[in-house]
Amino acid sequence: MGTVFNKKELLVLLQDFHCLTGLRSAVFDSYGIEVLAYPPELPAYCRLIRSVPDGKTGCYLCDQAACRKATRQKQTIIYPCHAGLIEVITPVQIDGAVVGFLLLSHIVQGADEQSEWSYAQKCCSAYAIDKTALQKAYNVLPHTPYPVLKSAADLLALAAAALYQKGLTRLAAGSAQEKLSRYLAEHLDETLTNETICRDLSLSRTGLYYLSRQLYGCGINEQITHLRIQKAMKLLCDTNLSNAQICQQIGFLDDNYFYRVFRKQTGLTPRQYRDSILADTAKTE
Incomplete structure (x- = not known):
């Protein structure tokens, strides 16, 4: 269970x-x-x-x-x-x-x-x-x-x-669901492939596919991207890190690719998102 x-x-x-x-x-x-x-x-x-x-x-x-x-x-x-x-x-x-x-x-x-x-x-x-x-x-x-x-x-x-x-x-501790969730959180800054995940968690490709669909309602690559953008949003909000520095912490190898994916996921560029957070913060102070 x-x-x-x-x-x-x-x-x-x-x-x-x-x-x-x-x-x-x-x-x-x-x-x-x-x-x-x-x-x-x-x-x-x-x-x-x-x-x-x-x-x-x-x-x-x-x-x-x-x-x-x-x-x-x-x-x-x-x-x-x-x-x-x-x-x-x-x-x-x-x-x-x-x-x-x-x-x-x-x-x-x-x-x-x-x-x-x-x-x-x-x-x-x-x-x-x-x-x-x-x-x-x-x-x-x-x-x-x-x-x-x-x-x-x-x-x-x-x-x-x-x-x-x-x-x-x-x-449940030790369940396949818990292992996958924890693994993604701990390795988000690394290059994650289906082969790497399957090897490290002792899963077949089919097993990983069904586990991801059950837990996230989407494929594993889509979920990894979602988690990376979520973490990027937090870093843009809480730190002054550049796009290149954020890429290093969320596993994107190319900041131009990060820019495109972030905009596709949120409708804003990383700079626009950070500026909107700063503007909202200024209004409440």
């Missing part, structure tokens, strides 16, 4: 979300598997869906697709589930690595009850579930208007961002 969760403290967080929103919230690991939820039991509507093999498979595939999308985009997503309900997912990150997810699920907006029920019924038509039982279970789901849903999604994102700082989640 690559991620360790403080379930006792996380349960308090999930209970707080339920108290505020009336919604079921859950923690998923980096593989998209539920680790913890509150309330622990599924609502009757979802139990009916999962009582059918195809419905249970649909739930699993829907969760997996949402996790992959949140990993790629690294942001909160509000999306319709396969059973016609609304769900919210946000990635939990440690140093740019997606190590898990927070979810709010089984949501009905209630803006147009008849059309929303018709849509849900259509989504579930292939599962051959008794319509009366399904509608009865659907009708007791809590209604969450979109403005409230959006506010809950914003709070969920803030909670996810704070999990690592508060010690509620961490990469």
Whole structure:
């Protein structure tokens, strides 16, 4: 297992979300598997869906697709589930690595009850579930208007961002995920190639590919570039180092290449970025 969760403290967080929103919230690991939820039991509507093999498979595939999308985009997503309900997912990150997810699920907006029920019924038509039982279970789901849903999604994102700082989640010591994350941080100023990383971490190229996709939602080279630009931004903000000196500390061999990549990633040149930081600092003094 690559991620360790403080379930006792996380349960308090999930209970707080339920108290505020009336919604079921859950923690998923980096593989998209539920680790913890509150309330622990599924609502009757979802139990009916999962009582059918195809419905249970649909739930699993829907969760997996949402996790992959949140990993790629690294942001909160509000999306319709396969059973016609609304769900919210946000990635939990440690140093740019997606190590898990927070979810709010089984949501009905209630803006147009008849059309929303018709849509849900259509989504579930292939599962051959008794319509009366399904509608009865659907009708007791809590209604969450979109403005409230959006506010809950914003709070969920803030909670996810704070999990690592508060010690509620961490990469398991010695796991492949932790080794790769630590390796990149410690060797960012060196020339990093797939061959070097695979050799030093005893990974196959295929293993490195899948590990990077799982953790970062992108290829390893793209993640290395992202980390280098992040470090460059910090150095531009905190030091008076020249571009050439910064290149030495972040593993870029050519400052012209650094200039192009930095501008592509941030929309600013290194000088423009540093000047903007200095200007903001002057305004607050």
